[in-house]
Amino acid sequence: MARTALVTGASRGIGASIAEALRGQGVCVLAPPREELDLSSAASIAAYVDHAACRDVDILVNSAGINVLGSLEQISDLDWARMFQVNLTAPRALLQAVAPGMRGRRWGRVVNISSIYALVTRERRVSYSSTKAALLGLTRAAAVELAQHGILVNAVCPGFVETALTRQNNTTEELAEIARSIPLGRLAHVEDIASVVAFLCSEENRYLTGQALVVDGGFTCK
Numbered sequence: 701m702a703r704t705a706l707v708t709g710a711s712r713g714i715g716a717s718i719a720e721a722l723r724g725q726g727v728c729v730l731a732p733p734r735e736e737l738d739l740s741s742a743a744s745i746a747a748y749v750d751h752a753a754c755r756d757v758d759i760l761v762n763s764a765g766i767n768v769l770g771s772l773e774q775i776s777d778l779d780w781a782r783m784f785q786v787n788l789t790a791p792r793a794l795l796q797a798v799a800p801g802m803r804g805r806r807w808g809r810v811v812n813i814s815s816i817y818a819l820v821t822r823e824r825r826v827s828y829s830s831t832k833a834a835l836l837g838l839t840r841a842a843a844v845e846l847a848q849h850g851i852l853v854n855a856v857c858p859g860f861v862e863t864a865l866t867r868q869n870n871t872t873e874e875l876a877e878i879a880r881s882i883p884l885g886r887l888a889h890v891e892d893i894a895s896v897v898a899f900l901c902s903e904e905n906r907y908l909t910g911q912a913l914v915v916d917g918g919f920t921c922k
């Protein structure tokens with residue numbers, strides 16, 4: 701029987717490419733739009749996970765994320781809370797909701813999309829780096845708890861990917877400079893990230909869990 705995946709943030713960017721890659725592997729993909737699942741709202745998450753289809757989820761990919769730029773002195777409590785809600789609390793809530801079904805079937809794959817900014821950072825990424833580093837903590841702790849049930853939990857840390865989020869947070873000059881500083885000489889295409897995620901979610905992944913796979917063209921090696 702075909703596996704079922706829940707992919708957040710699948711309306712565009714990396715999440716859309718992950719949904720497409722999983723469909724290519726014969727997976728039935730649930731890709732709720734924001735009107736159906738708003739990750740900034742605990743009530744919306746609670747209503748969505750009440751949905752019967754959630755019990756059938758074998759694969760969870762938490763790809764949705766936001767990045768409100770701000771220096772330590774600029775960030776507001778409201779933006780900080782909003783970023784933690786979408787980037788960390790929502791992935792935890794969804795994992796909690798789908799884990800019992802995975803446990804019952806003794807098979808599950810979870811991938812959290814973190815960032816190289818969980819490992820290195822840059823000015824005005826105080827909140828973003830904090831949320832993405834915390835997501836690695838969630839990944840490792842959940843991997844340890846769920847391994848006995850056949851559930852593998854990993855994170856992928858993309859570098860610079862050609863998406864709306866990247867264009868929104870970098871000028872054209874900055875993007876050209878970034879491309880020059882990446883050993884592979886270019887930003888990632890969304891498919892470069894999606895293919896790694898698809899592997900982690902597949903039957904082929906039998907022994908990788910609790911890891912943070914850095915997919916950055918060699919950027920953080922320098």
Ligand SMILES: NC(=O)c1ccc[n+]([C@@H]2O[C@H](COP(=O)([O-])OP(=O)(O)OC[C@H]3O[C@@H](n4cnc5c(N)ncnc54)[C@H](OP(=O)(O)O)[C@@H]3O)[C@@H](O)[C@H]2O)c1
Nearest residue numbers: 709711713714734738739740764765815858860861863865
């Ligand atoms: N782009 C990069 O270079 C890069 C690098 C490292 C890590 N990442 C991470 O990769 C993930 C995907 O990034 P991306 O570049 O593909 O982002 P993107 O193009 O900005 O897309 C963000 C996705 O998240 C969804 N989303 C945002 N807030 C939401 C909410 N409150 N409820 C439901 N959905 C929400 C958006 O839905 P709507 O269409 O409804 O807005 C959209 O589908 C993020 O976690 C990001 O932090 C990206």
